[in-house]
Amino acid sequence: MKHIAAYMMLKMAGKTGTADEVTAVITAAGGEADADAVAKLVADMEGKNIDEILAGGMDLIKDIKVGGGGGGGGGGGGDAAAEVVEEEKVEEEEIDMSGGMDMFGGEEGTGDY
Numbered sequence: 468m469k470h471i472a473a474y475m476m477l478k479m480a481g482k483t484g485t486a487d488e489v490t491a492v493i494t495a496a497g498g499e500a501d502a503d504a505v506a507k508l509v510a511d512m513e514g515k516n517i518d519e520i521l522a523g524g525m526d527l528i529k530d531i532k533v534g535g536g537g538g539g540g541g542g543g544g545g546d547a548a549a550e551v552v553e554e555e556k557v558e559e560e561e562i563d564m565s566g567g568m569d570m571f572g573g574e575e576g577t578g579d580y
Contacts, residue, residue, distance in 0.1 A: 469493055469496075469498055469500075470489060470493070470500065470501070470504050470505055470508050471508065473489045473492035473493050473496075473500075474489050474508055474509075474512065475517070476492060477489065477492060478517045484509065484512065485509065486502075486505045486506055486509045489505050489508070489509065490502070490505055
């Protein structure tokens, strides 16, 4: 696959796509080119128009289904009706805190404030 990718990049850049050029691209990317695979690729592509090959390939793969969209949500757990639970509101009583104590523990009205 890396050989084909290197060859395609060279063609997109307007280069001829020789075996030496393909090997140089793979090596520059930190890979190691297989000399036999490069030679076979270059021989197979000799005299062929890459744009025509790509167009023909697109016709071949246009109907292939390749997955898509994530998985659906989880199932609901069957046909059982969902039970509705209403929360009870608990009324809180208000406490009268004005009888002899402020928030710092002193007696009301004796502080600096």
